[in-house]
Amino acid sequence: MTTSLTEPPPPRVALGGTFLRGKEIGVVGAVVVVFAVFALANGNFAGVSNLQTMGVDLAQYGLLALGVSFVIITGGIDLSVGSVVALSGVWSAWLNVHAGLPDVVAIALALVTGAAIGVVHGLSVTVLGVPPFVTTLVTLVAARGAALALTEGFPIDGVGEVFTSIAQYRIASVPVPTLLFLGACVLAWLFLERTYQGRQLYAVGGNAEAARLAGIRTRRRVVLAYVVSSTCAAAVGVLVTARLTVGQPSIATGWELNAIAAAVIGGVGLAGGVGRVLGVAFGAILLVLINNGLVILHVSPYYQQIVLGAVLAVAVVTDRLRGRGAERDRR
Amino acid sequence: MTALVEATGLRKTYGTVEVLRVDRLSLAAGQVVALLGENGAGKSTLVRVLTGATAADAGRVDLAGRELRNGDPAHAQELGVATVSQEFPLVGEMSTAENLMLGRRAGSGRVVFDRRATERAAAEVLGLIGADVLLDQPVSRLSVAQQQLVEIAKALGRDPRVLVLDEPTSALGPVESRRVLRVARDLAAQGRAVIFIGHRLDEVREIADRVLVMRNGRLVADLSPEEATTGAMIRAMAGDEAEVLVEGDPPRPGAGSVLTVRGLEAAGIGPLDLDVGRGEILGVAGLMGSGRSRLVHALMGAARTTGGTMTLAGQPYAPRHPADAVRAGVGLVPEDRKRQSLLPVAPVRWNISLAALPRLARRSWLDPRAERTFTEDVRKSVKVRCATQEQPIGTLSGGNQQRAVFGRWFATEPRLLLLDEPTRGVDVGAKAEIYHLVESFAARGTAVVIASSELEELMRLAHRTAVLARGRLVTTIPRSGYSKHALMTAANSEGAAP
Numbered sequence: 001m002t003t004s005l006t007e008p009p010p011p012r013v014a015l016g017g018t019f020l021r022g023k024e025i026g027v028v029g030a031v032v033v034v035f036a037v038f039a040l041a042n043g044n045f046a047g048v049s050n051l052q053t054m055g056v057d058l059a060q061y062g063l064l065a066l067g068v069s070f071v072i073i074t075g076g077i078d079l080s081v082g083s084v085v086a087l088s089g090v091w092s093a094w095l096n097v098h099a100g101l102p103d104v105v106a107i108a109l110a111l112v113t114g115a116a117i118g119v120v121h122g123l124s125v126t127v128l129g130v131p132p133f134v135t136t137l138v139t140l141v142a143a144r145g146a147a148l149a150l151t152e153g154f155p156i157d158g159v160g161e162v163f164t165s166i167a168q169y170r171i172a173s174v175p176v177p178t179l180l181f182l183g184a185c186v187l188a189w190l191f192l193e194r195t196y197q198g199r200q201l202y203a204v205g206g207n208a209e210a211a212r213l214a215g216i217r218t219r220r221r222v223v224l225a226y227v228v229s230s231t232c233a234a235a236v237g238v239l240v241t242a243r244l245t246v247g248q249p250s251i252a253t254g255w256e257l258n259a260i261a262a263a264v265i266g267g268v269g270l271a272g273g274v275g276r277v278l279g280v281a282f283g284a285i286l287l288v289l290i291n292n293g294l295v296i297l298h299v300s301p302y303y304q305q306i307v308l309g310a311v312l313a314v315a316v317v318t319d320r321l322r323g324r325g326a327e328r329d330r331r
Numbered sequence: 332m333t334a335l336v337e338a339t340g341l342r343k344t345y346g347t348v349e350v351l352r353v354d355r356l357s358l359a360a361g362q363v364v365a366l367l368g369e370n371g372a373g374k375s376t377l378v379r380v381l382t383g384a385t386a387a388d389a390g391r392v393d394l395a396g397r398e399l400r401n402g403d404p405a406h407a408q409e410l411g412v413a414t415v416s417q418e419f420p421l422v423g424e425m426s427t428a429e430n431l432m433l434g435r436r437a438g439s440g441r442v443v444f445d446r447r448a449t450e451r452a453a454a455e456v457l458g459l460i461g462a463d464v465l466l467d468q469p470v471s472r473l474s475v476a477q478q479q480l481v482e483i484a485k486a487l488g489r490d491p492r493v494l495v496l497d498e499p500t501s502a503l504g505p506v507e508s509r510r511v512l513r514v515a516r517d518l519a520a521q522g523r524a525v526i527f528i529g530h531r532l533d534e535v536r537e538i539a540d541r542v543l544v545m546r547n548g549r550l551v552a553d554l555s556p557e558e559a560t561t562g563a564m565i566r567a568m569a570g571d572e573a574e575v576l577v578e579g580d581p582p583r584p585g586a587g588s589v590l591t592v593r594g595l596e597a598a599g600i601g602p603l604d605l606d607v608g609r610g611e612i613l614g615v616a617g618l619m620g621s622g623r624s625r626l627v628h629a630l631m632g633a634a635r636t637t638g639g640t641m642t643l644a645g646q647p648y649a650p651r652h653p654a655d656a657v658r659a660g661v662g663l664v665p666e667d668r669k670r671q672s673l674l675p676v677a678p679v680r681w682n683i684s685l686a687a688l689p690r691l692a693r694r695s696w697l698d699p700r701a702e703r704t705f706t707e708d709v710r711k712s713v714k715v716r717c718a719t720q721e722q723p724i725g726t727l728s729g730g731n732q733q734r735a736v737f738g739r740w741f742a743t744e745p746r747l748l749l750l751d752e753p754t755r756g757v758d759v760g761a762k763a764e765i766y767h768l769v770e771s772f773a774a775r776g777t778a779v780v781i782a783s784s785e786l787e788e789l790m791r792l793a794h795r796t797a798v799l800a801r802g803r804l805v806t807t808i809p810r811s812g813y814s815k816h817a818l819m820t821a822a823n824s825e826g827a828a829p
Contacts, residue, residue, distance in 0.1 A: 195695045196688035203685055206674035213633055213665050213672070214686045214739065215657030273676060 023267040024279040026318065031286050038293035045296050052175050054292050056167075056243065059177035060236050062284035064259035065266070066181075066188055067232030069280045070225040072263055073192075075205040075272025076125060076132035078226065080117070080139035081233040081259055085252035086147040088114055088237025093156040093247025096163070103162035107238050114234025115227050117143070122223030140256070147249040156247035167242040177239050184232070189277040201225060205272030261308065262287050265315040286311065335360045335493055335524040336381060341390035343376055343548075348759070351376045351387070351548045360492070363515055363525045365539035367532075369568055369815075370784050373548035374528055378495055381526075382414050383407035395492055413491035415483050415499060423471035427464050428453035431485050456484050459521075460514045476507030483514060494518060495526045500534060501619040505801075512538050530618040532561050532823045546570050561823055569815035581792055582774045584611035589644055589778035590630075590747050596638035597629040600802035607747070607778040612769065614793030615782040618822050622802040623782035624666055627751045630780065631663045632656040644746055657686055662740030666751040668729070672736045675725035679717050680706045682724045682735050687742035705742070713738035713768060730761025737768050748772050750781040754788060766792060786815050798822050 039046040064081050071078040092110035095101045101109070117139060124135040169176045192198040203211040204218045212218050241247050266283025268275030290311065294304045336358040343351035351373050358364055368374045379385035381392055386402025393399065394410040421430045428450040437448040450466045457464060462480040470478055479499055486494060496515060500508040508531075516538055519525045529535050535542060542559040544552035544567035552567035585608065592605040600622035607613045617623050628634035630641075632650025641648040643659050650656040653663070665671035674682055683706045684691060691702055706720055713734045717727055724732055733753070740748055753769065754762045769792055773779050783789050789796050790813045798805045798821035805821045 194697055194699070196692040196697055197695060199681065199685075199688055199697065202677065202681070203674055206677050207670075209670060210665075210672050210674060211685075213631070213653050213663055215652075215654045216685075217652060217654050269676075273674060 024276060024282065027266055027279055027282045027286060027315075031282050031289065034286060034289050034293070038289065038296070042293075042296050045293060048173060050292070050296070052170070052173070052178075054288050055175050055178035056239075057292065058284060058288045059175070059181040059239060061255070061258055061262055061287055062181045062281060063184055063232045063236050063239075064255060065262035065280050065284045066184055066277070067229035068256070068259045069263045069266075069268050069275055069277075070188075070201070070228040071132070072260070072268050072270060073201055073205045073272060073275050074222050074225045075208065076222065076225065077260070077270075078121070078136045078229045079133065079256050080121070080136040080143060081229060081236075082252040082255035082257075083140050083143035083147070084114060084117060084230055084233035085237040085240060085255060086249055087143040087150075088234035089241040089251055090147045090151050090156055090237075090247035090249050092163075092238050093159050093241050094150055096160055097156050097158050097247075103160035106160075107162070110238055111231055111234050114230045114232075114237075117234075118227030118230030119223060121230065122219075122226035125226070126219040126222050144249075144253075151247060151249045153249065155244075155249075157245075159241060159245060159247070163238070163242040164245055166239065167245075177243075180235075180239075185277055185281050192277060197221065197224075202273050205274075207273070258287060258308075261312045261315075264319070265312060267319070269319065283315075334358065335395055337393040338381065339391050341377070341380055341392070342388045343380065343385065344388055346758075349548055351380065353377060353390075353548075353550055356543075356550065358493070358524045358526070360522050360524050361519055362540040363519045363527055363538050365527045365529055365535040365542045366545065367529065367535060367542060367564060367568060368545035369786065372545040372568070374545055375497070376548070377545065378414070378497065378526065378528065381407075381493075382412050382495060384414075408489065408491075411490075411492035412495070413486040413489060413493070414495040414497065415486045416495075416497040421470045421478060421481060421485070424469050426467050427457075427470055427473070427481055428466040430470055430481060431456050431488060433485075435488070456488050457481075459487050460484055460517065462510075462514070474507070476503050476510060479503065479507075479511055480514065483511070487518075491523065493524045493526070495528070497528045498530065498619060499527075501530065503620075508534060530620075532564050535559070535564070536561070544568055561820070565816055565819040565823070569819060581612050581770050581794060582610065584773070584794055585609035585776055590648075590780075591642045592630070592639065593641070594639035595626075595629060595636060595641065597625060597634050597636045600625045600629065600799075601637075602639060603799075603802075603804040605780075605797060605804070607780060609776050609778060610773045611795075612773050612779040612781060612793045614789035614796030615780060615799060616784075616786065616789055616796050616818050616822055617782075617799035619784070621799040621822065623784075623799060624751050625802070626799065627663065627749045627780065627782050630656075630747075630749055631661060633663070657743065660743070660746035661749065662686065662743055662745040662747070663749045664733075664736050664740065664751065664753050666755060668732055668736065668756065673724055673732060676723050678721045679710065679715060679724050679727070679735055680720040683709050683715075683720070683738045683742060686739050690743065709738045709742045710735070713741055714764060728758075728761070730757040730764065733757050733761070733765060734768065737765065741768075741772070744775070745772075745777055747778045747780070750779065750783075752783055753781060754783075754785070762788075786818050789818070790815075800824055 044050055068078050068081060088110045091113060092106050095106035095109055096103055121135050124130045125132050166176050171179060200211065200216045201221050203216055204221045208218050240251050262283040263275065263280050264270060265286060266279030268280060290307060291304065294307060334357040338353060338356040341351055341353040366374050376385060380387045383399055383402055383404040383406055391398060394407065394412060397410055399410060400406045431453040432449045437445055437452040453466055460480060460483060462484065464473060464477050464481060470481060473481065499511050503511065512534060515525050515527060527539065536559060539556060539559065542554040542564060543550055544564060546568060554563060587609045588606060589609055590607045594602040594604065596602045615623050615626060625634060629636050631653050632655050633653050648659055650659065680703065684702055691697065691705060710720055715731050715735045715738060717731065724735060754765050757765065769779060769781065781793060795807050795809050796818065797807045798818060800822055805824050808817055808821065
């Protein structure tokens, strides 16, 4: 064992204030550029009606990305969110239409169900030690099945007024779902950056054993992360049902991958312990801009997927290069 | 007798410290040669030079009559040297046979994996050491001793003439150790040279045909089995300075007891009793595998205890999780900084404030400015040198990282601080600063328990030193009775065997 007797040279310090710290600048810049390009290419892109559509899309992708980020920060992964969206969407509709519960109660119960799924995930990962990938893969399959079973494959029609007004109501021209997403961002930011439990979440992802030996109840933090993720997914399920005015069991297939992609594009490290709300939000915005812009420009849906894949690849490769740079600094 | 290993004029220097100075060494075939010495005496450096893992600054090594290309491990392997250590770990989910034949092909198939031929070849290798291990089981299901045997068998796969066993028994119980030792003997009887690096002197006496003792990078004794009494080996390891007390005393302990432990039992340790008072520094010595780390982890609530009672500052103390310990005012600086202490990509600030966060927060809320000021104060008092507290802690030197980990607990003002190998992997200058830190904890009234494999460290810092052997408390030696000789004798005492 040898240790160098010389101190390493002081490493470079990231530029920018605490708000725009190094990592997030890239994705924020990309959002600005992509928005400008699409707006110039097509006059309708930046119009109010399209902005409102994108806002509602953003609420869906963004909430999922936000929730999944909590899990990824602890060093886990949540593949189940797309299926939980579908289950929650039809479950809230079923409670409302078939069980005859008031709109608000049905929505609340759907959210509670989401939270319960999160608790099960968390306990499976921490107490049973089942890897997050496997735990949530089970739900990916099973929750989709439950959604189909509940509806026997047919949409549930006739949800109440609260549902429809969530989707249609606007405050100062901003759709309610978009406002909900912004509120969720503020809450997540407050939790992650301004409470000690939030900091402990990062610590668990950064080095679980070190966190435990420093007196952090790591299991509780991990369970909390899964609860946040599943509850966000359940909320998105309600939003989608509200938007479609029916409970559709086939919605949100593959959305978990969009959510994870948005998080990674926003600078959340898949190894855990790294990631900020600002980056996740802009990662989701970038995804929505690209999706919507390509549709407006009449690009074939197949090419859209290639573009999204390319964006993700760029994000992952930059992350790797940055990681390697940091390792070199450490030598 | 022919010499299999012949070394002349070996020198190795790190920085300004000469860690190896061996003028002549010759090892014969058919012998088990034990290599003894304290931590840092140069055992591993010598072995690494002999096996090509480290390049010597000067000197020449001949293996079976051919000169080893300096610092070329592949060449050493070609010349018939194999090392058994944790550096080439087993693949847990693969079977014993697959592990033994890893990287080689058995049978005639060029593409298809031939399971029968692999198991046949593996059985042959295992036969060399007479081990009966199930070939088709994943190695993760084997006991630690069996895994150790598989590792030895794996090293034998290339039919080496020189075999290095680096602490092969430190993780094993007495019965299992005996099996591994018998294998070492058999291998020597087959005409190989076996270099056995050990800590337990009773084992060394049991198997060695020759005992080499190192101190400060030199060979200081070359003993025959008749000469190698426990006393003689300890005298050689400890050297003349053994009776000299190290300069400088720690601050006087205050009055009052902080921690009392009665009949503590946990996996592999106990039952044992301990008392530590305010401002007192209690050393914990013992060989590898004697339970030093386990004791510390049990006190922290990080390892399950199975019996006994503890009190902390007069209150009953039964931590079930480190969080309980931290709340009661206990802190731990663990042994493996990278794996157990650091959040490597997180800033210095996060690493320092980690354990103090709940105290720092008001109803869960952290005030960033207050946290920064607080951390900056701690950083200054524990002297972490960095450009800003926002830089990742992974970019700092080992000594700075370790001081930051001390800062983490400095920030919580603990009643009891537990240290496990607190100066591992830090350089000499940083060591002295860490000693000062430990003393400043004690001066503030913190009770300190320091487990260490470096006797100088304990003699320098601890008011008293408790010596463990095989999980039991052998004796507690007061500062006035310190000598390496006394500590080593206690650590090697048989009286502790169950």
